Structures are given as structure tokens and as C-alpha cells.
Amino acid sequence: MEESVTAAGLEPRVANAVWDAFFGRSVTPRYYRPLASVSPATATNDLAAAVAAGLLRPEGRARSRRYRAGDGLYHRIGTALGVRVDESGDPARALIIGELTKRVVSERSK
Numbered sequence: 001m002e003e004s005v006t007a008a009g010l011e012p013r014v015a016n017a018v019w020d021a022f023f024g025r026s027v028t029p030r031y032y033r034p035l036a037s038v039s040p041a042t043a044t045n046d047l048a049a050a051v052a053a054g055l056l057r058p059e060g061r062a063r064s065r066r067y068r069a070g071d072g073l074y075h076r077i078g079t080a081l082g083v084r085v086d087e088s089g090d091p092a093r094a095l096i097i098g099e100l101t102k103r104v105v106s107e108r109s110k
Helices: 002-006 010-023 030-035 041-053 070-082 089-108
Strands: 056-059 067-068
Touching: 002 010, 002 056, 002 070, 010 041, 010 056, 010 067, 010 070, 030 041, 041 056, 041 067, 070 089
Parallel strands: none
Antiparallel strands: 056 067
């Protein structure tokens, strides 16, 4: 996750928000601030940068704005794993988790 974030030119701390969004959590600036130990302004800027990079997508407006995993996130992780990800959302997440599970099982059986 951190590799996908830094490859997009973002601060490594943004991986906290991206990780949670990947697993289906709705991330708000209020939730992200203590997670990354940043100010309100930095939280807003970090999340906006993640949106610009395609890793997160915004939902809602102003105080009700939330961020979820963006399509670019699934494609970046798939590329890092060498797996083609044509879907987004739950199907993409399932494909990526399935691939990671296969790799863990393969490593354990060696």
C-alpha cells in the first residue's frame, strides 16, 4: 500500500487512509487526522492529493465528505503484484486479496 502511495508522489502517511479505504472503510478528515498525527489542514490536503492521484474518491460535500477507494488504487496494487485488475470496488479487492492469499499459502508451503 505504501509503495502505491509513494509512487503517486504522496507522503507515506497517506497509506493509512488508503489502507482503510481499500478494505471498505469510509475515511473522513476527522478520522484521518489522529491516525496520521496531522493538523486539520494537512489532513484535508493529504486526502485531496490522494483523490487527485486516483487512489481515493470523494463522496458528499463539505462536512459530510467521505473518501473511499478510487479506481486507480486497485490498478496500482494490481500492477505492483503483476496482476491484471479490470474491475473496481469489491470485485477488484477480492481479486487482489485472493492473489495475496495464494502467495502467502505458497510461501508457507515451501
